[in-house]
Amino acid sequence: MRQNTPQGMSVIVKTVTRLTVRLIFLFGVYVILHGHLTPGGGFAGGVMLALAAVHVMLAYGRDTAMKELSFSGAQIFEGIGALAFLVIGLSGLAAGVFFKNYLAPGTPFEFLSGGTIIISNMAIGLKVMGGLFAIFVAMTFFQGGGTDDKK
Amino acid sequence: MRHGIITLFLALPLAAAFLLAAVGGAKRRFAEIVGVSSPLALLALAVYVFFVRGSEPLVYSFSGWPAPLGVVWVLDGLSMLMLLAANFVAAAVAVYSVGYMKSYTAPAKYYALFNLMVGAMNALALSGDIFNIYVFLEIASVAAYALAAFGLGRDELEASFKYVILGSTASAFILMGVAIIYSATGSLNLADIAAVLAARTADSSGGAIRLAALLMTSGFALKAGLVPFHAWLPDVHSSAPSPVSAMLSGMLIKVAGLYAMARIFFFIAPVARIMPNILVFLGVLSMIVGVLLALGQWDFKRLLAYHSVSQVGYIALGLGLGTPLGIAAGLYHLINHAVFKSLMFLNAGAVEYSAGTRDLKSAGGLAARMPVTGATSLTASLAIAGVPPLNGFWSKFMIIIAAFQAGRYFAGAAAAIVSVLTLASFLKVQKYVFWGKTKENLSSVKEVPLSMTLPMAALAVACVLLGIFYPVVRDTLIQPAAMVLVRALEYSAGAIK
């Protein structure tokens, strides 16, 4: 992420982005991991993770940002997140009922509580991050004529 | 665990869809194997479940929370019928897609969306929870919107945009209805809602439920393509790729529209009496308007789409009669129409694939060049027009008899006349596309590959078998499904004296 590329917004925005983007990402991870204890969860946290990536893209311009981030990577994240969520459901089926919460519930308000919910939140977070970022990138493809890669 | 097998109806296609979405740029061969094997496995699963299920409805609670707290799936005769029909059509269309979608790029995305739609339809047929029905309706619709635009041509995009706007408007109306029902009953579980409302006196919450019914009926009628909510249907079904049209016209409009409507409203006491009348009115209107609009069409797929409007009217009429015979006839026509209308769209796709045209006037004499397409198309045309002993004859005959028995003479007469007009319309198709001398520029046309002829042949055989073995089909499949709705009507009618 070089500072002086001609693309993107002003140097102020780029500097602030450089400082805050990791914090945004970290906060997203926090929201996902504490989804069973506090408001938020997989979807809200996943949106924050995607926004961190979108933030970089807005500040530095698409071409610079896409050197660091990739569209197919987002697609793979999305697919893996969705498959992981399905696997959680199916493992519940193996334990008795579809989406059965078979892990020990733990003490309420402890970090490790709520059984499979924390894993589900991680899977959803991954899926939402990949999905939202992929949507955003796909929209930017339309700039300047767009690419007609699909029939 | 043993009952848990029905969750595979959702889990299997979703797994295929997510896998294909993750490897977006995968090889065509891989996408085809994953994308086609999942509907085939689902068909096998549906047949297996049909044989092993007990006589009692199976209620499956997710994550072990009992109803009405948890989300439940209900496998009764009606769900079983929808599952068998949906997965049979889906399997045939998936195999057909292997050949047809060769000219399109991004096969992984196509099969991912296709599996998503199939899974959502299966789950919709199994849901016993009103919000669950809304969610799967939306998933199926989103996949359908994207599939309708898959070709990315001018017409596809315009039709799909129309579909998105109208479909989402309908969905918002449905969600509004769900909200009102929830506020009036405090429950989302269908059986629980029915019990709560049946225990009340007639007018304590009748107004709210009627408002909800009004909103939701317009929503579902739009999804079903009933007149006057049919404006999107001919555009979408004629511009989408042919396998997609077959799936939309064959199954989606019925599962997402009529099935959901009957499943919800036949159980709810304050509206169970007026709902049949609404269905009869919309059904007769759709039957007549649809066939009259179809008569003037010269675009093969557009003509089929208008006939879908007309035939969905038959189903709505049958269900709306409310008598045991009428409901059985409506459900029988539902699976019959699923089979022959998807077959007709696959035929239209085969003609477009080989001869490169959808215009009836510029085709001609194709039966000699494309024997399988010609023969299956003739079967489907005769079936849809109601020629004995094919399946369409029995269901239309039953609908007409049931209408006269119920004292709805106008509806019965209209059904008979529309049937004649349908025959005329499809004789026109046969005459212009398949019969007569082959045109000069079409003399090099070849039959479509095996992956496309095989599903068409399977569907045509199903048309014949469903007709010949009508008594067996009626007793094993239709009657149990019809009894679910008949009992529901009796239950909710008995609740209000």
Place this chain on the structure above:
Amino acid sequence: MINYFLVFVLFGVGLYGVLVKKNIVKKILGLAIFTYAVNLFFVLIGYKAGGAAPIFAVGSEANFVDPLPQAIVLTAIVIDLAILALAVAIALRIYEKHGTFDITEIRNLKG
């Protein structure tokens, strides 16, 4: 009661946008507005004056607002997001093909 009335006004505004406006983007905005109205209506149903957030803490009184509509609305919002993204993607493709957002200029199909 005024809340419910305002929700229906919002619903009407959105429906007006979808049905009357000629511009595709405005139609999409109308769609967004009235799905928000429906979501708002759903949340209002579960609202209880003076109710606490539905997080169960040890020793807290059970005077919660109904949590089910909130969970449902979250699901509905995610669905709306998917539809909105799809509609915008289709609108962008239409703009690529036709060079306009005006629905009257791109009408090929008879409907």
